[in-house]
Amino acid sequence: MNLRRFLKLPPSPVENSLQARVFVFLGFVVASVAVAIYGQDYVVPAAGVVVAAIGHVVSYRGRNKRRRLAGQILVAGLVMAALAYFLADSVLAIFGGILPQANFAILYLAAVFAWDYPFGILVALWAICLAGFWMTSHLRRIDAKVAGPIRPLALALAGALALGVIAFVFIPQPTALSPTPLVVSLPSFTSFQGEMENPALPLVQISGDPSGATNSIDLRFRGRLGDAPVMYVRTGAPAYWRGLVFDTYQGGQWTASNRSFVTFQPYIQPRSLPPAPKHNLGTFAQVFRVVRTLPGVISAAYPIQSLYAPVSALRRDAYGTFRTPDVLRPGQTYSVVSYLPNLSPQELQSDPLLPGNPENNPEYLNAQNLSPRAHQLAAHAVAGHTDTEFDQVMALTTYLQTNFRYSLQLGQAPPGLDPVDWFLFDAKIGYCEQFATAETLMLRSLGIPARLATGYSTGDYNPVLNESIVREHDAHAWVEVWFSGHGWVPVDPSPGFAALAATQFPNRWAAAGLASLIPHLSIGAPLAALGSLGILAAIPPAVAIALLVVVVWAWFRTRRWGRGVRAAPGESELLRLYENVQRRLKRRRAPPETPLEYQRAARGGPIEPLLDELTEAVNQGAYAGRWPGSERVRELEKRLR
Amino acid sequence: MSSADREPVLVPRRAAELLARIEENVHRVIVGKDKVVRLAATGLVAGGHVLLQDLPGTGKTLLARALATSVGGAFRRIQCTPDLLPSDITGSSVFNQKDLTFQFIPGPVFANIVLADEVNRATPRTQSALLEAMGEGQVTVEGVTRPLERPFFVVATQNPTEFHGTYPLPESQLDRFILAAEMGPPTDDEAMEVLARREHGDPIADLRAVVSLAEVIELQDACLKVVAAPAIRTYIVSLLHAIRLRQEVLLPASMRSGVYLQRAAQAWALFEGRDFVLPDDIKLLALPVLSHRLGMRGRFKAADVVEEVVASLPLPPLRQH
Structure with missing residues (x-):
C-alpha cells in the first residue's frame, strides 16, 4: 500500500464482471481439453481445471477484500513463475519447431491445413473466450449497455442458413457416396464401435x-x-x-x-x-x-x-x-x-x-x-x-x-x-x-x-x-x-x-x-x-473482419463524440458503488425511478443512512456535476462493508 | 470563479428561507393545500403566471391575495366580465384640461401582482389584452409601449365547470401560463380548521408583507442560476417526445412548455434549498405545467396521459461521461 503510494501507481481496478471471469475460465478449460486430446494426458489437465476453478471462485469471492502482503507476494510469485515458464518454453521451442508465440492465424492455418478440425474448433473457441473476456470486461468497466443490432444479425444468420441449404441441395454429390457435406469427426476414444x-x-x-x-x-x-x-x-x-x-x-x-x-x-x-x-x-x-x-x-x-x-x-x-x-x-x-x-x-x-x-x-x-x-x-x-x-x-x-x-x-x-x-x-x-x-x-x-x-x-x-x-x-x-x-x-x-x-x-x-x-x-x-484450403481459407479473414466490426461498433457506441470529456475521477467508482448497494438491497432501481424515489422505496434496510448519503452524492453528481472524490467514495464503500 | 463572487446572488439556503417565510405567511390564511401554495409561489419565483382553476369558494382568490400581500408591492384585481374592455385593463389616455395634454391613466395591469378573477368571463378581445402584458412584460396603449414593473405576476382563476356565458381561453393564451393548479376539495380537518379561523373575523386582514419586492427579484434571479444538468434537459425532451407520441394527444406540448417546465423546476429546487434540478422536480411539475396545454382527442384527459408517461418514462443514465 505504502509502496504503491510511493511509486504513485494507480490502484488496479477490481474486475467485477462475472461474465469476464467465466470467459477466462472457459478459455482455460478449452486449453486443458486441447492438452487432454493432443497431449494424451488426462490427469494433469483435469487437475489443472479443478485447481483453476477453485482459484477463480476464491478470487471472485475475495475480489473486494484487501490482500495481505504475504498473499499478494504469493499471487505475484505465481504469475511471474507462469510468465517465466511461458517465456522459457517459447525461447527453447523455437528450435524444436513448436512456436507458442506464433499468432493465431498461423495456428489456425496449420490446424486447417493438417485437417485437424477438432484443433481448429479448439482454437476458434479459445479466440472466442479471449474476445468475450475482453468485451465483457471492458464494457462492464465503462458501464456500457450493449444492445446488439438484433434484426441485421438475425437476417444475416437466416440468410446464411438459407444459402447453406441451397448450396447443400444444389452441389452435386459424387455417386455411390453418402451425401454428407457436414462430417463431424470427433476423436473416438472407445475401443470399438462398429459391428x-x-x-x-x-x-x-x-x-x-x-x-x-x-x-x-x-x-x-x-x-x-x-x-x-x-x-x-x-x-x-x-x-x-x-x-x-x-x-x-x-x-x-x-x-x-x-x-x-x-x-x-x-x-x-x-x-x-x-x-x-x-x-x-x-x-x-x-x-x-x-x-x-x-x-x-x-x-x-x-x-x-x-x-x-x-x-x-x-x-x-x-x-x-x-x-x-x-x-x-x-x-x-x-x-x-x-x-x-x-x-x-x-x-x-x-x-x-x-x-x-x-x-x-x-x-x-x-x-x-x-x-x-x-x-x-x-x-x-x-x-x-x-x-x-x-x-x-x-x-x-x-x-x-x-x-x-x-x-x-x-x-x-x-x-x-x-x-x-x-x-x-x-x-x-x-x-x-x-x-x-x-x-x-x-x-x-x-x-x-x-x-x-x-x-x-x-x-x-x-x-x-x-x-x-x-x-x-x-x-x-x-x-x-x-x-x-x-x-x-x-x-x-x-x-x-x-x-x-x-x-x-x-x-x-x-x-x-x-x-x-x-x-x-x-x-x-x-x-x-x-490454395488447397479451398473456401476454408476465407474463414480466418471473415472471423477477423467480424471481430473488427464488433469492436469498432462497440467503440462507437461507448464513445461520446465531440465532447472529449473524460469521466470525473469519482464518477465511475460512485456509480459502481451505487450498483453494488442496489445489489445488496436485492432491488434494482427501475428505469423510470429517480434516485430519491429509489431511496424512499428501499427505506428501512440496515444500510439506510449510507443509502441516504449515497443518493445525495449520486444526485449531486448526476444533476449538479459535483462528483465526489475517490477518497469519499472509498469511505462510503468502507461503510458498506 | 463562481458567479457568487461577482454578483450577490441568493445562496440556495437563504432562498429557501425566504420562500419558507412566504409559504408560512400564506398558510396563515390558507389551510393545508401545501402543494398548491408552493406551486403558486413557484410561478412567482419562476417569473411566470399561474392559472388556478376550481369550483367557486375553494380559495383561489384568497390564495392569490395572500400571496400578493405576503410579497408586498402593488396588488390589483380585475374582475372579468363580458363587458370589460381592453382599456379597462391596460389603462387609457385622458385629456387633462388643466395643462391641455393627454395624460395616461395606467390600468390595473400596472401592478406587481394582478389577480384576473374568472378570466374566462372576459371577451376574447379583453383576454388578449392581458396576453401581451403576460407574455412580454409590457403594454402598448395608443402606440406607446410601456414596460411593466418587475416583478409582474398574474394569477388568473377560472371555474372549469360553468360554461354558460364564458369565453374559454384559447390554447395560445393557455400556453402563456407557466402552470395551472387545482385547489381541490379540503379534507374534513382542513374544513374545520377553516371554520375555526373565521370564527372571529377574517385572518387576511392581519396579513403583513414578509418579503420585499427587491427580495422577490433576487429570488427570480437566483432561480435563473439554478443548474439544470444535461441529463435533465434530456429528460425533458424525452418527456415531451413521449407525450407527442401518444395517440390520445391531438395538440402536443409546445417547446415553450418545455422551457417553462425547466424554469418551474429551477424555482421548485429553490424551495428545497437546492441549486440544481432533480428529475423528481420534473416529475412533480410535469402535471401542473403540461396538462393544461395539451389538446386531447375525444374524452381523454390530459392529466392521465401525463401521469402515465411520467410513471413509465426511463430516466437518462446517471453516468454523464
Missing part, C-alpha cells in the same frame, strides 16, 4: 514385417473395424485408396507371390516412375494425414505420378504399392500426385482380350482353387455377354452384385469347405472380401487376368472442402482386372458400390467451383498449399 468383423485388412493385422504390413489375407480369420477415423485425405478427386495387392489364392488365404522390392528416396519424382498412362485425363494431388497407427503401406490412388513421404526410405513392391520402413504413426502426413486415366466404358470396350500372362505372372490366371461348379457359375453368369472383355467383366460383376447379399453379419465357414465355395453356393451373403475373391477367381476361370486389391474406399467425401474422412470401417477389398490397352482397372463387385470403380474428377459446376478457382495443391509450394 463389422473383417479378417483381411492391414489395419487389423499389424504383424509380419516391421512396417506392420501383412503378407496374407485369410478369409476365415476375422478382425474388428470401428467408426474411428484412420486418416484425413485432402484430394482433388474421390478415389479408392489402394494399399496391398495379392495374386495367389490357396485354401481361403491370399498371398503375394512376388516378394521383390525396389528402394526409393522419400521423394519420388515423376521421372523415377512409369510415365503417364495412355488416355490420361490429368493429375490430382492427395495429402494424407494419418490419425491412427497404420501399417507401413502408402494408401493412395493409383497409378502414382510422384510421391513424398517423410520417412527414411520407400520401397515399391512388385505390384506397384509403396511401403514405408516403419508403421505410420498418428500425425504423419504424406502427399501423392496420381494420374487419372480415362477408364470410361467406351474406352474399355475397345480393349481386346489378348492371351498370355500380364507382367509374366502366371498367378493372375490361376483359378485352380475354384471348384468346378464355381467355374460353371462363372460361365453361366457371363453367358450372352462374351463380345468383349469389358462386357464379361461387367456381366459377372453385375451378377454378383444382384444375386448375392452384402452383410456384415457373416457366419463362420464350416471347416474343410473353401470359403469362396461356401459363399457362392451356401451362404450367399458376404462382405467385400468374399465378393472380391469370388470375382477374381471367377474372372480367372474365364481367362481374364485379375488380382485382389485391398485398401480403403473413398470415405466421407466432401466435394466443397475437397476432403475425405476415412474411417476404420471404410477398409475395403476389390478386384483389379487387366485390360490390354489400359492396364489394371479397378472393379468392385460388392453390392452398393459402383461396379466400375474408376476414379473420376468430381463434377463441379455450382459452389464447388469456388474452390477450384484457387490453385490446386502441388507438393512443396506454400501458396498452393494455401
